[in-house]
Amino acid sequence: MTASTLAIGIGMGYALLHVWGVLQPAAFRLKARAFPRHEGIGWVLMLTGTLWFLWRVKQTEISDFAAYKNLMYVGFAGIGLGTCLYVKDFLAVRGFAVLSLILAAVTLERVRWIESDLRLVVVCWVYAWVIAGIWFSISPWRMRDWIEWWTHDERRTRVACALRTVLGAVVAILGATVFRTPTS
Template sequence: MKLSLLSILLGLGMAAPQIYGLAKPAAFTAAVRKFPRSLPAGYVLMALGTSWFLWNVKQEMLADFAAFKPHMLTAFALIGLGTCIFVQDFLAVRGLAIVLMLLAKLMVDTGRPHLGATAWVLVIQTWAYLLIVAGMWFTVSPWRLRDILNWATGSEKRVRIGSAIRLALALCIVLLGLTAFRAM
């Protein structure tokens, strides 16, 4: 994937919920507060995260693991399925954490070849490492995301300010994709 396309998609993907948060803060608050314990969202995110991880493992060409790859794929698929069955508390947060870490891998892998071309690549790389830290933290203590979301949606003013800040960041990422990363 090209860095410019990735930046545009990341920015637009980040902007969409922020526009909703600015337009309908009450509905946004209700949806955000339901998310951490949402089983349907958890199933979707765990399925996405497990599938994406399995695809990454399948694409990996390390000779040291070649003989074990079929067993690893089966074991990881069973872990993803088992998590959906036996670890349903905060499943959406755990699924999101996995997706965040896999997204960060994509961001780092896509940006790494262009580190020497422009310093703006560090914006994407830094964001990726922040996603990794967040993913690890929310995997270990998923209730923290619930607490953060409850605080961030504690008032309409917080929702609007937070959405505006995140929207500005999203638009900056899109702008980078359209300008600084255009040829990458």
């Protein structure tokens, strides 16, 4: 996947999610506040993150770990499944944190080769994902508190979602213009 395609996909997905919050802040607020403790979404996010991480381990060709790869597969799969079974509190937040960290790694791998300084818009945003992913992994209840703060009332929800919609649109536009590589 190219940096352009990735930026367009992430930007549009982020923008479209938050357009809903601009148009229907009350409904968005209810769903957002239910997210941190939603067990079904938690299972999907955590298992997706686990499978994606296992695939990335498989793709990694570090000879230092070659002898231990099978053990690593079993261990990491066990951690992912064990988390779903035994750490159900804030499972959606934990799964979100795992996916944020993996998506950050993939995004940084792609955008680091872009010569334009505008790549720093995406790089800074992605490092915010890393900080959030680490922070929410350590203390997942902070996401609940954060969501409650920015969905405190309809006005705050609309403003926060409008700003996020603009950020997503900017990233998508960068992907469609600046990050696009000429085809030969």
